[in-house]
Amino acid sequence: EAQVTQNPRYLITVTGKKLTVTCSQNMNHEYMSWYRQDPGLGLRQIYYSMNVEVTDKGDVPEGYKVSRKEKRNFPLILESPSPNQTSLYFCASRGLGYEQYFGPGTRLTVT
């Protein structure tokens, strides 16, 4: 089954404790993105990757890092999380067509 998976689905952490949210897709897609969703602000792109070792900033990249060492994986790294990064995070991938496939989301709470 074609899918985008994210782990963990839920995470509660404390300010400053480094964390990684993993994202994996099994569709051999070139493009992958990370979004965050906040009430009243919609989904905003954090980072995207057009292929292995090719990444670039989206609209709200501050406080986040990404890497794309393999085509299928695109982890999101928060080196020093802060409470304003409490949000719902989605990973997405796209092949050569227009349709984006989204993961199930990761709900992060930073206290």
Add this chain to the structure above:
Amino acid sequence: DAKTTQPNSMESNEEEPVHLPCNHSTISGTDYIHWYRQLPSQGPEYVIHGLTSNVNNRMASLAIAEDRKSSTLILHRATLRDAAVYYCILREGGVETSGSRLTFGEGTQLTVNP
């Protein structure tokens, strides 16, 4: 990015058609019109997209005004599973742009009554 305007909420009855409107008066000639939906506790899901002509797929139909300043997503027979937030999004033509960023607004919350 060109902006879209959608009603905050709409209601429908089960097994009746639903017409979800979207205004995009500042659309440019190369912008594609995309619709996604987000079911409760899930990630967004692609529904349909078009450029100028009306489009049909297994999920829905997309009717695009002749001047392209508005469009309507049509669910032919709403089911309870169609209750979701529906997003109308404009996307620049050329798939390489910004890694295919989609700019989601607040969308329309569709409630389907049994």
